[in-house]
Amino acid sequence: MLSETFSKLLFCWFQIIYVTRNPKDTCVSYYHHCRFIEGFKGEFNDFCDLFIEGKGKKIFQQCRLCLMVISTIKSTVSPRDFGPFWTNVSQYWERRNQPNVFFLKYEDLKKDLPACIKEMTKFLGKHLNEDQIKLLTNHLSFSSMKTNKAVNYDDFITLHKNYKLIETDGDFIRAGNVNGYKGEMTEELIRKLDMWMEEQPDSEKLGYR
Template structure:
Protein backbone atom coordinates (compact mmCIF):
# COMPACT_ATOMS: atom_id res chain seq x y z
CA UNK A 1 0.00 0.00 0.00
CA UNK A 2 3.01 2.31 0.30
CA UNK A 3 3.02 2.99 -3.43
CA UNK A 4 -0.71 3.72 -3.48
CA UNK A 5 -0.37 6.04 -0.50
CA UNK A 6 2.45 7.91 -2.25
CA UNK A 7 0.21 8.35 -5.25
CA UNK A 8 -2.59 9.71 -3.07
CA UNK A 9 -0.27 12.30 -1.58
CA UNK A 10 0.98 13.33 -5.00
CA UNK A 11 -2.45 13.73 -6.55
CA UNK A 12 -2.73 13.33 -10.31
CA UNK A 13 0.42 12.34 -12.21
CA UNK A 14 1.64 14.45 -15.09
CA UNK A 15 2.19 13.55 -18.72
CA UNK A 16 4.33 16.22 -20.35
CA UNK A 17 3.43 19.66 -18.99
CA UNK A 18 -0.31 19.02 -19.22
CA UNK A 19 -2.31 17.44 -16.41
CA UNK A 20 -3.09 13.77 -16.85
CA UNK A 21 -6.79 13.39 -17.42
CA UNK A 22 -8.96 10.31 -17.16
CA UNK A 23 -7.54 8.76 -14.01
CA UNK A 24 -10.23 9.21 -11.39
CA UNK A 25 -12.84 11.42 -13.08
CA UNK A 26 -15.76 9.76 -14.82
CA UNK A 27 -17.84 11.37 -17.56
CA UNK A 28 -21.00 10.85 -15.51
CA UNK A 29 -19.31 11.53 -12.16
CA UNK A 30 -20.60 8.20 -10.91
CA UNK A 31 -18.53 6.67 -8.11
CA UNK A 32 -19.75 3.27 -9.20
CA UNK A 33 -17.81 3.51 -12.43
CA UNK A 34 -14.69 5.35 -11.32
CA UNK A 35 -11.29 3.86 -11.98
CA UNK A 36 -10.16 3.32 -8.39
CA UNK A 37 -6.71 4.25 -7.23
CA UNK A 38 -6.01 0.58 -6.52
CA UNK A 39 -6.37 -0.13 -10.25
CA UNK A 40 -3.40 2.14 -11.00
CA UNK A 41 -0.98 -0.70 -10.43
CA UNK A 42 1.96 0.13 -12.66
CA UNK A 43 3.27 3.37 -11.23
CA UNK A 44 6.66 2.86 -12.90
CA UNK A 45 5.08 4.10 -16.14
CA UNK A 46 3.96 7.41 -14.64
CA UNK A 47 5.84 10.68 -14.90
CA UNK A 48 6.22 11.10 -11.13
CA UNK A 49 8.83 12.49 -8.74
CA UNK A 50 11.73 10.16 -7.97
CA UNK A 51 10.32 9.24 -4.55
CA UNK A 52 7.24 7.78 -6.17
CA UNK A 53 9.21 6.06 -8.94
CA UNK A 54 11.03 4.03 -6.29
CA UNK A 55 7.78 2.27 -5.37
CA UNK A 56 7.71 -1.21 -6.92
CA UNK A 57 4.58 -1.87 -8.97
CA UNK A 58 2.25 -4.25 -7.10
CA UNK A 59 1.20 -6.02 -10.31
CA UNK A 60 1.41 -6.02 -14.08
CA UNK A 61 -2.26 -5.81 -14.98
CA UNK A 62 -3.01 -2.19 -14.18
CA UNK A 63 -2.86 0.70 -16.65
CA UNK A 64 0.66 1.38 -17.89
CA UNK A 65 1.04 5.06 -18.70
CA UNK A 66 3.29 6.21 -21.54
CA UNK A 67 5.62 8.84 -20.04
CA UNK A 68 6.33 11.98 -22.03
CA UNK A 69 10.09 11.59 -21.57
CA UNK A 70 10.33 7.88 -22.36
CA UNK A 71 13.50 6.64 -24.08
CA UNK A 72 11.63 3.74 -25.67
CA UNK A 73 11.46 4.23 -29.45
CA UNK A 74 7.79 3.28 -29.70
CA UNK A 75 6.82 5.67 -26.90
CA UNK A 76 8.93 8.44 -28.40
CA UNK A 77 7.28 8.07 -31.80
CA UNK A 78 3.84 8.18 -30.19
CA UNK A 79 4.66 11.32 -28.22
CA UNK A 80 6.29 13.12 -31.15
CA UNK A 81 4.08 12.09 -34.07
CA UNK A 82 0.69 11.15 -32.65
CA UNK A 83 -0.43 13.81 -30.20
CA UNK A 84 -3.25 15.81 -31.88
CA UNK A 85 -5.35 18.38 -29.97
CA UNK A 86 -7.81 15.69 -28.84
CA UNK A 87 -5.15 13.42 -27.28
CA UNK A 88 -3.46 13.96 -23.92
CA UNK A 89 -1.36 10.81 -23.94
CA UNK A 90 -1.67 7.03 -24.05
CA UNK A 91 -2.05 4.08 -21.73
CA UNK A 92 -1.65 0.32 -22.10
CA UNK A 93 -4.35 -1.80 -20.49
CA UNK A 94 -5.23 -5.45 -20.02
CA UNK A 95 -3.17 -8.64 -20.33
CA UNK A 96 -2.17 -7.85 -23.93
CA UNK A 97 -1.12 -4.25 -23.15
CA UNK A 98 -3.71 -2.78 -25.51
CA UNK A 99 -2.81 0.80 -26.42
CA UNK A 100 -5.58 3.37 -25.92
CA UNK A 101 -5.83 7.12 -25.32
CA UNK A 102 -5.74 8.22 -21.68
CA UNK A 103 -9.35 9.36 -21.99
CA UNK A 104 -10.38 5.70 -22.28
CA UNK A 105 -9.93 5.38 -18.51
CA UNK A 106 -12.90 7.71 -18.01
CA UNK A 107 -15.10 5.16 -19.77
CA UNK A 108 -13.49 1.80 -18.96
CA UNK A 109 -15.75 1.10 -15.98
CA UNK A 110 -18.90 2.10 -17.84
CA UNK A 111 -18.03 -0.19 -20.75
CA UNK A 112 -17.10 -3.04 -18.41
CA UNK A 113 -20.46 -2.81 -16.59
CA UNK A 114 -22.52 -2.02 -19.67
CA UNK A 115 -25.92 -3.71 -19.90
CA UNK A 116 -25.74 -5.87 -23.02
CA UNK A 117 -28.87 -7.16 -24.74
CA UNK A 118 -29.31 -10.50 -26.47
CA UNK A 119 -30.97 -8.65 -29.35
CA UNK A 120 -27.86 -6.51 -29.98
CA UNK A 121 -25.84 -6.83 -33.17
CA UNK A 122 -22.16 -6.04 -32.63
CA UNK A 123 -19.55 -5.49 -35.32
CA UNK A 124 -16.06 -5.92 -33.89
CA UNK A 125 -12.75 -5.48 -35.68
CA UNK A 126 -9.29 -4.08 -35.56
CA UNK A 127 -9.50 -0.65 -37.23
CA UNK A 128 -9.54 -0.59 -41.04
CA UNK A 129 -10.47 -4.23 -41.55
CA UNK A 130 -13.72 -3.62 -43.41
CA UNK A 131 -15.75 -2.44 -40.43
CA UNK A 132 -17.95 0.10 -42.22
CA UNK A 133 -18.65 -2.33 -45.06
CA UNK A 134 -19.70 -5.02 -42.58
CA UNK A 135 -21.79 -2.60 -40.54
CA UNK A 136 -23.83 -1.51 -43.54
CA UNK A 137 -24.32 -5.10 -44.69
CA UNK A 138 -25.51 -6.29 -41.28
CA UNK A 139 -27.79 -3.29 -40.72
CA UNK A 140 -29.57 -3.58 -44.06
CA UNK A 141 -30.06 -7.33 -43.65
CA UNK A 142 -31.34 -7.17 -40.09
CA UNK A 143 -33.56 -4.16 -40.83
CA UNK A 144 -35.24 -6.03 -43.69
CA UNK A 145 -33.77 -3.86 -46.46
CA UNK A 146 -34.90 -0.52 -45.10
CA UNK A 147 -32.94 1.56 -47.59
CA UNK A 148 -34.80 4.70 -46.56
CA UNK A 149 -33.61 4.20 -42.99
CA UNK A 150 -30.12 3.56 -44.34
CA UNK A 151 -29.97 7.21 -45.41
CA UNK A 152 -29.47 8.13 -41.75
CA UNK A 153 -25.72 8.53 -41.09
CA UNK A 154 -24.18 5.23 -40.08
CA UNK A 155 -22.65 6.56 -36.81
CA UNK A 156 -26.15 7.53 -35.67
CA UNK A 157 -27.88 4.21 -36.40
CA UNK A 158 -24.82 2.02 -35.80
CA UNK A 159 -22.80 3.98 -33.20
CA UNK A 160 -19.15 3.47 -32.36
CA UNK A 161 -18.93 2.45 -28.70
CA UNK A 162 -15.35 3.65 -28.26
CA UNK A 163 -15.73 6.92 -30.17
CA UNK A 164 -15.79 9.22 -27.15
CA UNK A 165 -12.92 7.45 -25.34
CA UNK A 166 -10.89 7.84 -28.54
CA UNK A 167 -11.38 11.60 -28.94
CA UNK A 168 -11.15 13.93 -25.95
CA UNK A 169 -12.73 17.23 -27.01
CA UNK A 170 -13.03 18.57 -23.45
CA UNK A 171 -10.34 21.23 -23.82
CA UNK A 172 -11.23 22.02 -27.44
CA UNK A 173 -14.95 22.76 -27.24
CA UNK A 174 -14.73 25.92 -25.08
CA UNK A 175 -12.63 27.53 -27.82
CA UNK A 176 -14.91 26.31 -30.62
CA UNK A 177 -18.46 27.22 -29.53
CA UNK A 178 -19.75 26.73 -33.07
CA UNK A 179 -18.68 23.06 -33.05
CA UNK A 180 -21.79 21.15 -31.96
CA UNK A 181 -21.30 17.46 -31.23
CA UNK A 182 -24.19 14.95 -31.30
CA UNK A 183 -24.52 12.61 -28.34
CA UNK A 184 -23.15 9.62 -30.26
CA UNK A 185 -19.91 11.63 -30.50
CA UNK A 186 -19.86 13.49 -27.17
CA UNK A 187 -20.92 10.47 -25.05
CA UNK A 188 -21.15 7.35 -27.17
CA UNK A 189 -21.69 5.06 -24.17
CA UNK A 190 -24.75 6.96 -22.94
CA UNK A 191 -26.10 7.16 -26.47
CA UNK A 192 -25.90 3.39 -26.86
CA UNK A 193 -27.35 2.72 -23.42
CA UNK A 194 -30.41 4.79 -24.35
CA UNK A 195 -31.01 3.20 -27.77
CA UNK A 196 -34.10 1.13 -28.45
CA UNK A 197 -33.71 -2.51 -29.44
CA UNK A 198 -32.43 -3.91 -31.64
CA UNK A 199 -29.24 -1.95 -31.08
CA UNK A 200 -26.38 -1.95 -33.55
CA UNK A 201 -22.99 -1.39 -31.95
CA UNK A 202 -19.54 -1.00 -33.48
CA UNK A 203 -16.35 -1.41 -31.47
CA UNK A 204 -12.64 -1.83 -32.06
CA UNK A 205 -12.04 -3.03 -28.51
CA UNK A 206 -10.41 -6.47 -28.29
CA UNK A 207 -12.16 -9.38 -26.63
CA UNK A 208 -10.66 -8.80 -23.19
CA UNK A 209 -11.99 -5.21 -23.03
CA UNK A 210 -15.56 -5.94 -24.12
CA UNK A 211 -18.35 -5.69 -21.52
CA UNK A 212 -18.12 -8.46 -18.94
CA UNK A 213 -21.60 -9.74 -19.80
CA UNK A 214 -20.23 -10.69 -23.23
CA UNK A 215 -16.99 -12.17 -21.92
CA UNK A 216 -18.76 -14.16 -19.20
CA UNK A 217 -21.49 -15.32 -21.57
CA UNK A 218 -24.41 -14.07 -19.49
CA UNK A 219 -25.64 -12.20 -22.58
CA UNK A 220 -25.35 -13.54 -26.13
CA UNK A 221 -25.64 -10.73 -28.67
CA UNK A 222 -24.87 -11.44 -32.30
CA UNK A 223 -21.19 -10.60 -32.83
CA UNK A 224 -19.69 -10.31 -36.29
CA UNK A 225 -15.91 -10.03 -36.33
CA UNK A 226 -14.19 -8.97 -39.54
CA UNK A 227 -10.45 -9.39 -40.11
CA UNK A 228 -8.10 -8.28 -42.88
CA UNK A 229 -4.52 -9.14 -43.81
CA UNK A 230 -2.03 -7.15 -41.76
CA UNK A 231 -0.28 -5.35 -44.63
CA UNK A 232 -3.43 -3.88 -46.17
CA UNK A 233 -4.76 -3.09 -42.70
CA UNK A 234 -1.60 -1.16 -41.87
CA UNK A 235 -1.69 0.90 -45.08
CA UNK A 236 -5.38 1.73 -44.68
CA UNK A 237 -4.97 2.55 -40.98
CA UNK A 238 -2.06 4.88 -41.81
CA UNK A 239 -4.19 6.97 -44.17
CA UNK A 240 -7.09 6.90 -41.71
CA UNK A 241 -4.91 8.15 -38.86
CA UNK A 242 -3.56 10.99 -40.98
CA UNK A 243 -6.96 12.39 -41.94
CA UNK A 244 -8.99 11.59 -38.81
CA UNK A 245 -6.66 11.01 -35.87
CA UNK A 246 -3.84 13.50 -36.37
CA UNK A 247 -0.83 11.27 -37.11
CA UNK A 248 1.91 13.51 -38.52
CA UNK A 249 4.78 11.11 -39.20
CA UNK A 250 6.07 9.04 -42.10
CA UNK A 251 4.71 5.73 -43.33
CA UNK A 252 7.92 3.96 -42.24
CA UNK A 253 7.54 5.17 -38.67
CA UNK A 254 3.86 4.22 -38.75
CA UNK A 255 4.82 0.67 -39.72
CA UNK A 256 7.18 0.55 -36.74
CA UNK A 257 4.29 1.47 -34.48
CA UNK A 258 2.00 -1.08 -36.15
CA UNK A 259 4.50 -3.92 -35.86
CA UNK A 260 5.33 -2.90 -32.30
CA UNK A 261 1.72 -2.91 -31.13
CA UNK A 262 1.80 0.82 -30.43
CA UNK A 263 -1.30 2.08 -32.21
CA UNK A 264 -4.78 2.42 -30.75
CA UNK A 265 -6.40 -1.00 -30.22
CA UNK A 266 -3.13 -2.82 -30.97
CA UNK A 267 -1.49 -5.31 -30.70
CA UNK A 268 -2.92 -6.61 -33.96
CA UNK A 269 -2.60 -10.39 -33.77
CA UNK A 270 -4.05 -10.96 -30.28
CA UNK A 271 -7.01 -8.83 -31.41
CA UNK A 272 -7.65 -11.10 -34.40
CA UNK A 273 -6.79 -14.46 -32.85
CA UNK A 274 -8.91 -14.01 -29.73
CA UNK A 275 -11.96 -13.95 -31.99
CA UNK A 276 -10.67 -16.57 -34.40
CA UNK A 277 -10.48 -19.13 -31.58
CA UNK A 278 -14.11 -18.30 -30.69
CA UNK A 279 -15.37 -18.54 -34.28
CA UNK A 280 -17.40 -21.68 -33.59
CA UNK A 281 -19.46 -20.13 -30.81
CA UNK A 282 -23.08 -19.84 -32.02
CA UNK A 283 -23.32 -16.08 -31.47
CA UNK A 284 -20.03 -15.23 -33.23
CA UNK A 285 -19.46 -14.99 -36.98
CA UNK A 286 -15.86 -14.56 -38.19
CA UNK A 287 -15.51 -12.88 -41.59
CA UNK A 288 -12.51 -11.88 -43.69
CA UNK A 289 -12.26 -8.74 -45.78
CA UNK A 290 -10.67 -10.75 -48.57
CA UNK A 291 -13.76 -12.97 -48.78
CA UNK A 292 -16.04 -9.94 -49.05
CA UNK A 293 -13.95 -8.77 -52.00
CA UNK A 294 -13.79 -12.22 -53.59
CA UNK A 295 -17.46 -13.24 -53.31
CA UNK A 296 -19.66 -10.59 -51.71
CA UNK A 297 -22.97 -12.37 -52.47
CA UNK A 298 -21.73 -15.49 -50.65
CA UNK A 299 -20.79 -13.43 -47.58
CA UNK A 300 -24.18 -11.68 -47.70
CA UNK A 301 -25.92 -15.07 -47.61
CA UNK A 302 -23.69 -16.28 -44.79
CA UNK A 303 -24.33 -13.15 -42.74
CA UNK A 304 -28.07 -13.32 -43.36
CA UNK A 305 -28.18 -16.93 -42.17
CA UNK A 306 -26.26 -15.93 -39.04
CA UNK A 307 -28.78 -13.16 -38.36
CA UNK A 308 -31.71 -15.51 -38.97
CA UNK A 309 -32.82 -13.88 -42.22
CA UNK A 310 -33.83 -15.74 -45.38
CA UNK A 311 -32.91 -13.77 -48.51
CA UNK A 312 -33.86 -14.43 -52.11
CA UNK A 313 -31.42 -13.91 -54.97
CA UNK A 314 -32.96 -10.59 -55.93
CA UNK A 315 -32.31 -9.26 -52.43
CA UNK A 316 -28.75 -10.59 -52.47
CA UNK A 317 -28.05 -8.87 -55.79
CA UNK A 318 -29.68 -5.64 -54.60
CA UNK A 319 -27.57 -5.54 -51.45
CA UNK A 320 -24.40 -6.45 -53.32
CA UNK A 321 -24.94 -3.43 -55.56
CA UNK A 322 -25.63 -1.21 -52.55
CA UNK A 323 -22.39 -2.43 -50.96
CA UNK A 324 -20.22 -1.99 -54.05
CA UNK A 325 -17.13 0.13 -53.43
CA UNK A 326 -18.26 2.85 -55.84
CA UNK A 327 -21.66 3.13 -54.16
CA UNK A 328 -20.20 3.08 -50.66
CA UNK A 329 -17.58 5.71 -51.46
CA UNK A 330 -20.20 8.10 -52.85
CA UNK A 331 -22.77 7.43 -50.11
CA UNK A 332 -22.74 10.35 -47.62
CA UNK A 333 -24.36 8.16 -44.95
CA UNK A 334 -21.30 5.91 -44.74
CA UNK A 335 -18.27 7.67 -46.29
CA UNK A 336 -17.42 9.92 -43.30
CA UNK A 337 -16.63 12.87 -45.56
CA UNK A 338 -18.57 15.13 -43.18
CA UNK A 339 -16.32 14.13 -40.27
CA UNK A 340 -13.20 14.74 -42.34
CA UNK A 341 -14.48 18.18 -43.32
CA UNK A 342 -15.13 19.08 -39.67
CA UNK A 343 -11.55 18.11 -38.79
CA UNK A 344 -10.22 20.31 -41.58
CA UNK A 345 -12.50 23.22 -40.77
CA UNK A 346 -11.47 23.34 -37.12
CA UNK A 347 -7.81 22.41 -37.76
CA UNK A 348 -8.04 19.24 -35.70
CA UNK A 349 -6.11 17.43 -38.44
CA UNK A 350 -4.43 18.84 -41.54
CA UNK A 351 -3.90 15.94 -43.97
CA UNK A 352 -6.02 15.53 -47.10
CA UNK A 353 -7.63 12.27 -48.12
CA UNK A 354 -10.76 10.14 -48.14
CA UNK A 355 -12.11 7.65 -45.61
CA UNK A 356 -12.61 5.13 -48.41
CA UNK A 357 -9.58 5.00 -50.70
CA UNK A 358 -9.15 1.99 -52.99
CA UNK A 359 -10.85 -0.93 -51.27
CA UNK A 360 -8.48 -3.32 -53.02
CA UNK A 361 -6.76 -6.44 -51.73
CA UNK A 362 -2.99 -6.18 -52.12
CA UNK A 363 -2.86 -2.38 -52.22
CA UNK A 364 0.10 -2.55 -49.84
CA UNK A 365 2.35 -3.41 -52.82
CA UNK A 366 2.08 0.18 -54.01
CA UNK A 367 3.65 1.63 -50.86
CA UNK A 368 5.68 -1.14 -49.20
CA UNK A 369 9.13 -2.10 -50.44
CA UNK A 370 10.38 -5.72 -50.64
CA UNK A 371 12.17 -5.59 -47.27
CA UNK A 372 9.15 -4.22 -45.44
CA UNK A 373 6.85 -6.77 -47.07
CA UNK A 374 9.22 -9.54 -46.01
CA UNK A 375 9.24 -8.20 -42.45
CA UNK A 376 5.43 -8.19 -42.32
CA UNK A 377 5.33 -11.69 -43.81
CA UNK A 378 7.75 -13.06 -41.20
CA UNK A 379 5.75 -11.39 -38.46
CA UNK A 380 2.52 -12.88 -39.82
CA UNK A 381 3.99 -16.37 -40.10
CA UNK A 382 5.29 -16.23 -36.53
CA UNK A 383 1.89 -15.23 -35.16
CA UNK A 384 -0.15 -17.66 -37.26
CA UNK A 385 2.19 -20.64 -36.89
CA UNK A 386 -0.12 -22.37 -34.41
CA UNK A 387 -3.34 -21.26 -36.06
CA UNK A 388 -5.35 -22.46 -39.04
CA UNK A 389 -6.13 -18.86 -39.98
CA UNK A 390 -4.81 -17.73 -43.37
CA UNK A 391 -5.11 -14.59 -45.45
Protein backbone atom coordinates in the same frame (compact mmCIF):
# COMPACT_ATOMS: atom_id res chain seq x y z
CA MET B 1 -7.58 -6.36 -26.61
CA LEU B 2 -10.91 -6.83 -24.84
CA SER B 3 -11.03 -6.78 -21.07
CA GLU B 4 -11.84 -10.13 -19.47
CA THR B 5 -15.18 -8.91 -18.11
CA PHE B 6 -16.30 -7.33 -21.38
CA SER B 7 -15.05 -10.33 -23.34
CA LYS B 8 -17.21 -12.72 -21.32
CA LEU B 9 -20.25 -10.48 -21.72
CA LEU B 10 -19.70 -9.96 -25.44
CA PHE B 11 -19.18 -13.60 -26.37
CA CYS B 12 -22.04 -14.85 -24.19
CA TRP B 13 -24.83 -12.44 -24.99
CA PHE B 14 -24.43 -10.95 -28.45
CA GLN B 15 -24.34 -12.02 -32.07
CA ILE B 16 -20.95 -11.00 -33.42
CA ILE B 17 -19.91 -10.49 -37.03
CA TYR B 18 -16.14 -10.07 -37.01
CA VAL B 19 -14.20 -9.07 -40.12
CA THR B 20 -10.44 -9.41 -40.33
CA ARG B 21 -8.05 -8.46 -43.14
CA ASN B 22 -4.54 -9.23 -44.32
CA PRO B 23 -2.40 -7.45 -41.70
CA LYS B 24 -0.29 -5.73 -44.37
CA ASP B 25 -3.37 -4.19 -45.96
CA THR B 26 -4.71 -3.46 -42.48
CA CYS B 27 -1.52 -1.60 -41.59
CA VAL B 28 -1.70 0.57 -44.71
CA SER B 29 -5.40 1.30 -44.23
CA TYR B 30 -4.95 2.09 -40.53
CA TYR B 31 -2.05 4.44 -41.33
CA HIS B 32 -4.13 6.44 -43.81
CA HIS B 33 -7.04 6.51 -41.36
CA CYS B 34 -4.88 7.87 -38.54
CA ARG B 35 -3.15 10.35 -40.83
CA PHE B 36 -6.27 11.66 -42.53
CA ILE B 37 -8.93 11.38 -39.84
CA GLU B 38 -7.00 11.66 -36.58
CA GLY B 39 -4.05 13.85 -37.51
CA PHE B 40 -1.17 11.35 -37.22
CA LYS B 41 2.08 13.20 -38.04
CA GLY B 42 4.64 10.38 -38.00
CA GLU B 43 6.33 8.61 -40.91
CA PHE B 44 4.87 5.48 -42.51
CA ASN B 45 7.85 3.28 -41.60
CA ASP B 46 7.62 4.35 -37.96
CA PHE B 47 3.88 3.68 -38.00
CA CYS B 48 4.51 0.16 -39.33
CA ASP B 49 6.98 -0.51 -36.53
CA LEU B 50 4.40 0.56 -33.94
CA PHE B 51 1.78 -1.61 -35.66
CA ILE B 52 4.06 -4.66 -35.59
CA GLU B 53 4.91 -4.04 -31.94
CA GLY B 54 1.22 -3.65 -31.06
CA LYS B 55 1.76 -0.18 -29.63
CA GLY B 56 -1.63 1.31 -30.37
CA LYS B 57 -1.30 3.80 -27.54
CA LYS B 58 1.84 5.30 -29.04
CA ILE B 59 0.07 5.64 -32.37
CA PHE B 60 -2.79 7.38 -30.57
CA GLN B 61 -0.39 9.74 -28.81
CA GLN B 62 0.88 10.95 -32.18
CA CYS B 63 -2.63 11.70 -33.44
CA ARG B 64 -3.21 15.42 -33.15
CA LEU B 65 -7.02 15.34 -33.13
CA CYS B 66 -7.21 12.54 -30.56
CA LEU B 67 -5.00 14.46 -28.16
CA MET B 68 -7.11 17.59 -28.66
CA VAL B 69 -10.24 15.65 -27.71
CA ILE B 70 -8.60 14.33 -24.54
CA SER B 71 -7.38 17.82 -23.64
CA THR B 72 -10.81 19.36 -24.28
CA ILE B 73 -12.81 16.91 -22.17
CA LYS B 74 -10.02 16.56 -19.57
CA SER B 75 -10.41 12.80 -19.74
CA THR B 76 -8.75 10.66 -17.07
CA VAL B 77 -9.22 7.56 -19.21
CA SER B 78 -6.11 6.07 -20.80
CA PRO B 79 -5.81 6.55 -24.60
CA ARG B 80 -7.47 3.87 -26.70
CA ASP B 81 -5.35 0.89 -27.51
CA PHE B 82 -6.02 -0.59 -30.95
CA GLY B 83 -3.48 -3.38 -30.71
CA PRO B 84 -1.89 -5.79 -30.79
CA PHE B 85 -3.37 -6.94 -34.10
CA TRP B 86 -2.94 -10.69 -33.57
CA THR B 87 -4.23 -10.58 -30.00
CA ASN B 88 -7.44 -9.04 -31.26
CA VAL B 89 -7.87 -11.42 -34.19
CA SER B 90 -7.06 -14.51 -32.10
CA GLN B 91 -9.82 -13.74 -29.58
CA TYR B 92 -12.40 -14.11 -32.33
CA TRP B 93 -10.67 -16.81 -34.38
CA GLU B 94 -10.62 -19.20 -31.42
CA ARG B 95 -14.37 -18.62 -30.95
CA ARG B 96 -15.30 -18.83 -34.64
CA ASN B 97 -17.28 -22.04 -34.12
CA GLN B 98 -19.50 -20.55 -31.42
CA PRO B 99 -23.10 -20.24 -32.68
CA ASN B 100 -23.16 -16.49 -31.97
CA VAL B 101 -19.87 -15.69 -33.77
CA PHE B 102 -19.54 -15.19 -37.52
CA PHE B 103 -15.87 -14.88 -38.52
CA LEU B 104 -15.26 -13.35 -41.93
CA LYS B 105 -12.27 -12.28 -44.02
CA TYR B 106 -12.31 -9.02 -45.97
CA GLU B 107 -10.77 -10.87 -48.89
CA ASP B 108 -13.82 -13.15 -49.06
CA LEU B 109 -16.12 -10.13 -49.17
CA LYS B 110 -14.18 -8.77 -52.13
CA LYS B 111 -14.15 -12.15 -53.88
CA ASP B 112 -17.85 -12.99 -53.59
CA LEU B 113 -19.98 -10.43 -51.75
CA PRO B 114 -23.37 -12.05 -52.60
CA ALA B 115 -22.21 -15.39 -51.13
CA CYS B 116 -21.05 -13.65 -47.95
CA ILE B 117 -24.37 -11.82 -47.67
CA LYS B 118 -26.22 -15.14 -47.90
CA GLU B 119 -24.04 -16.63 -45.16
CA MET B 120 -24.57 -13.61 -42.91
CA THR B 121 -28.34 -13.58 -43.36
CA LYS B 122 -28.41 -17.26 -42.44
CA PHE B 123 -26.30 -16.51 -39.35
CA LEU B 124 -28.75 -13.74 -38.37
CA GLY B 125 -31.75 -16.00 -38.90
CA LYS B 126 -33.07 -13.98 -41.83
CA HIS B 127 -34.10 -14.88 -45.37
CA LEU B 128 -33.58 -12.76 -48.47
CA ASN B 129 -34.69 -13.60 -51.98
CA GLU B 130 -32.36 -13.17 -54.96
CA ASP B 131 -33.67 -9.70 -55.83
CA GLN B 132 -33.07 -8.50 -52.27
CA ILE B 133 -29.57 -9.95 -52.31
CA LYS B 134 -28.83 -8.10 -55.56
CA LEU B 135 -30.06 -4.83 -54.07
CA LEU B 136 -28.01 -5.35 -50.93
CA THR B 137 -24.94 -6.32 -52.96
CA ASN B 138 -25.18 -3.06 -54.88
CA HIS B 139 -25.77 -1.06 -51.70
CA LEU B 140 -22.75 -2.62 -49.98
CA SER B 141 -20.40 -2.38 -52.96
CA PHE B 142 -17.23 -0.37 -52.49
CA SER B 143 -18.28 2.27 -55.01
CA SER B 144 -21.63 2.71 -53.27
CA MET B 145 -20.07 2.98 -49.81
CA LYS B 146 -17.57 5.54 -51.10
CA THR B 147 -20.41 7.94 -52.03
CA ASN B 148 -22.68 7.10 -49.08
CA LYS B 149 -22.68 10.09 -46.72
CA ALA B 150 -23.84 7.88 -43.86
CA VAL B 151 -20.45 6.15 -43.81
CA ASN B 152 -17.91 8.13 -45.88
CA TYR B 153 -17.21 10.86 -43.27
CA ASP B 154 -17.45 13.62 -45.91
CA ASP B 155 -19.18 16.06 -43.55
CA PHE B 156 -16.70 15.27 -40.77
CA ILE B 157 -13.76 15.84 -43.12
CA THR B 158 -15.17 19.12 -44.46
CA LEU B 159 -15.72 20.41 -40.93
CA HIS B 160 -12.18 19.60 -39.84
CA LYS B 161 -10.68 21.09 -42.99
CA ASN B 162 -12.64 24.30 -42.42
CA TYR B 163 -11.09 24.55 -38.96
CA LYS B 164 -7.68 23.54 -40.37
CA LEU B 165 -7.51 20.52 -38.07
CA ILE B 166 -6.36 18.29 -40.92
CA GLU B 167 -4.21 19.29 -43.87
CA THR B 168 -4.13 16.04 -45.86
CA ASP B 169 -6.30 15.60 -48.95
CA GLY B 170 -8.08 12.33 -49.59
CA ASP B 171 -11.12 10.22 -48.76
CA PHE B 172 -12.02 8.21 -45.67
CA ILE B 173 -12.96 5.28 -47.93
CA ARG B 174 -9.90 5.12 -50.19
CA ALA B 175 -9.25 2.09 -52.39
CA GLY B 176 -10.33 -1.11 -50.63
CA ASN B 177 -8.11 -3.31 -52.78
CA VAL B 178 -6.83 -6.74 -51.78
CA ASN B 179 -3.01 -6.71 -51.64
CA GLY B 180 -2.98 -2.94 -52.11
CA TYR B 181 -0.03 -2.81 -49.72
CA LYS B 182 2.22 -3.85 -52.62
CA GLY B 183 1.85 -0.38 -54.10
CA GLU B 184 2.68 1.41 -50.85
CA MET B 185 5.27 -0.65 -49.00
CA THR B 186 8.93 -1.06 -49.90
CA GLU B 187 10.30 -4.57 -50.39
CA GLU B 188 12.22 -4.19 -47.14
CA LEU B 189 9.08 -3.27 -45.23
CA ILE B 190 7.14 -6.15 -46.78
CA ARG B 191 9.87 -8.56 -45.68
CA LYS B 192 9.72 -7.15 -42.16
CA LEU B 193 5.98 -7.74 -41.93
CA ASP B 194 6.34 -11.18 -43.52
CA MET B 195 8.86 -12.16 -40.83
CA TRP B 196 6.48 -10.88 -38.16
CA MET B 197 3.61 -12.87 -39.69
CA GLU B 198 5.76 -16.01 -39.82
CA GLU B 199 5.86 -15.91 -36.02
CA GLN B 200 2.05 -15.89 -35.73
CA PRO B 201 0.36 -19.34 -35.86
CA ASP B 202 -3.02 -17.85 -36.81
CA SER B 203 -1.47 -16.18 -39.86
CA GLU B 204 -1.11 -19.52 -41.66
CA LYS B 205 -4.54 -20.73 -40.56
CA LEU B 206 -6.10 -17.62 -42.05
CA GLY B 207 -4.21 -18.05 -45.31
CA TYR B 208 -2.08 -14.93 -44.92
CA ARG B 209 1.21 -16.78 -45.44
